[in-house]
Amino acid sequence: MNRSHAVSAKLIVPNTGSIDGVLIDETDVTGGWTLSVRHGKPAYVYSFVGVELYKVTAADPLSAGEHEVRLEFEYDEHAASKGGIVTLFVDGAKAGSTRVSAHASPAIAHA
Numbered sequence: 001m002n003r004s005h006a007v008s009a010k011l012i013v014p015n016t017g018s019i020d021g022v023l024i025d026e027t028d029v030t031g032g033w034t035l036s037v038r039h040g041k042p043a044y045v046y047s048f049v050g051v052e053l054y055k056v057t058a059a060d061p062l063s064a065g066e067h068e069v070r071l072e073f074e075y076d077e078h079a080a081s082k083g084g085i086v087t088l089f090v091d092g093a094k095a096g097s098t099r100v101s102a103h104a105s106p107a108i109a110h111a
Contacts, residue, residue, distance in 0.1 A: 011023070020039065038057070058088060
């Protein structure tokens, strides 16, 4: 709670086409976050009580072969805002990021 964290998933995209589905889901009726592949592209969505949505989606779909999708949340421990930055990585390269406000911080999401 209220700390930086990271999660990752290793996956294999078949030669026959793209993949879609949920990799990690930490949600309930009040919101939470999901790391998934949508339309072949790694994506992160965080919902704060269904009122605020924060999204990061990779620009390119995954090619056939092995991949690692990683999500990092860097908590602003010393900032007045107490939110943080969510960054999505694909195979070690930054695929996108977004700022999450303090009251919607995934660091206080369901563990």
